[in-house]
Every structure is written in structure tokens, then in C-alpha cells.
Amino acid sequence: MQNKNNASGKIIATTLKKIHSLINKYKNEDFLKKYKNEKMFFIIDECHRSQQGEMHENMIKYFYGSYFFGFTGTPIFEKNKLSKNAKTTKELFNKCIHEYRFSNALKDKFVIDYNVEYYIKTKNNSTCKEEVVKKILNSYHDLTQNKKYNALFAVSNIDDLIEYYNIFKNKENEHDFKIATICSEHFNSENEKNDDKREAFKSIKVIFIKILAKKQKINL
Numbered sequence: 001m002q003n004k005n006n007a008s009g010k011i012i013a014t015t016l017k018k019i020h021s022l023i024n025k026y027k028n029e030d031f032l033k034k035y036k037n038e039k040m041f042f043i044i045d046e047c048h049r050s051q052q053g054e055m056h057e058n059m060i061k062y063f064y065g066s067y068f069f070g071f072t073g074t075p076i077f078e079k080n081k082l083s084k085n086a087k088t089t090k091e092l093f094n095k096c097i098h099e100y101r102f103s104n105a106l107k108d109k110f111v112i113d114y115n116v117e118y119y120i121k122t123k124n125n126s127t128c129k130e131e132v133v134k135k136i137l138n139s140y141h142d143l144t145q146n147k148k149y150n151a152l153f154a155v156s157n158i159d160d161l162i163e164y165y166n167i168f169k170n171k172e173n174e175h176d177f178k179i180a181t182i183c184s185e186h187f188n189s190e191n192e193k194n195d196d197k198r199e200a201f202k203s204i205k206v207i208f209i210k211i212l213a214k215k216q217k218i219n220l
Contacts, residue, residue, distance in 0.1 A: 019055075039066065040065075042066055047089065048072040052092075072089060
């Protein structure tokens with residue numbers, strides 16, 4: 001920011017945390033203060049998750065003369081908010097300027113359509129999950145042409161994630177997969193008081209680190 005006027009380009013690539021640190025550290029410095037009311041454009045990718053906290057609010061308050069554009073393929077609506085206090089993407093960025101939907105991408109041949117083989121009519125219980133895992137293990141090599149292709153197994157919530165992970169781990173003698181999990185960065189804040197979930201993820205993390213260390217030939 002100090003050398004912005006002397007730089008050959010006028011685009012700065014950075015992160016939300018760096019901008020927030022910049023404001024906290026140099027908010028009273030002349031070189032930064034002169035940008036407070038300047039018409040700058042902030043283009044934020046994957047804005048559906050990263051802009052929920054106070055960093056986003058502080059950035060908008062400080063650079064009050066700027067414009068903020070958010071890009072996301074999975075916007076947050078009322079029905080899929082992670083908590084009651086969370087804000088929708090519309091609340092954070094106001095009116096949507098442009099939409100490019102899945103149907104548009106299909107028409108333009110950028111993606112292929114869903115291939116739905118069947119709908120599960122049973123309830124989402126442990127017995128059903130066991131059958132789902134069994135189906136995956138029995139059909140994985142055929143569907144992926146012996147691991148030439150891969151896929152993500154998506155579930156609805158943290159509870160399902162933990163249960164499916166445990167089922168796969170309990171069937172280790174039936175497959176040669178390395179099982180890992182990934183979840184929203186908001187898991188910690190939303191579930192920090194849930195001891196069972198926290199302990200479950202500690203166990204998962206330890207196993208993943210051991211797998212990674214073995215692959216990289218690192219002694220723990």
C-alpha cells in the first residue's frame with residue numbers, strides 16, 4: 001500500500017487477514033489514512049465463508065469509500081446458515097449484480113450434468129450408513145476404473161462425517177483406502193463446547209498426521 005502509487009500495476013493480491021492486520025497496525029499512519037475515502041475496488045473470492053467475522057466489518061468501516069464485490073459458487077441463504085447469528089451473502093454484499101447458474105454452465109458445456117443412479121428412501125440411520133459404505137467399497141474400483149478417477153464423498157453435517165469416518169476405519173481390512181476428512185472452518189467456533197466432537201476430530205487428526213508422516217518418511 002505504501003508503494004501503490006509508484007508500482008507499475010494497480011492490482012494488489014492479498015488475504016483478508018493481511019488487510020485486517022494492516023488496518024490494526026497502520027490505521028493512524030498517513031500512507032494508509034489517505035486511502036480511507038478513496039474509491040478502491042475489493043474483489044473477494046469464495047466470499048460465502050471468509051467474510052462472516054469482524055474482519056470483514058472492520059475492513060468495510062475503514063475503507064468506507066471503496067466498493068466490495070464478492071464471488072461465490074455457493075452463497076449463504078437463510079436456509080443454510082451455519083448459526084442464527086451468521087449473515088447471508090446478500091446481507092454482507094447487498095444486491096446480487098450477476099448470476100451464472102449451473103444451468104448456464106451446462107448450456108455452455110463447462111460442466112456435465114449429475115448422474116443420479118438412485119434415490120435412497122431409507123432413513124439416515126446407522127444401518128443405512130453401513131449399507132452406503134458397503135456400496136462404495138463394492139463399486140469404487142469399477143466406477144473409478146481402478147482409481148483412474150476419484151471423487152469426494154459429501155455429507156450433510158459434522159455428526160454424519162464422524163460416523164461415516166468411523167465406519168470406514170472399522171472396515172480397514174476390507175479396503176486399501178487412506179481415509180481423511182475435511183469440514184468448514186466454522187466447525188471450531190460452532191462446536192467448541194462439544195467435547196465428543198472435539199475429541200473425535202483430535203483422533204482423526206492424529207491418524208491423518210501419521211499417514212502423512214509415513215508417506216513423507218518423517219519420524220514422529
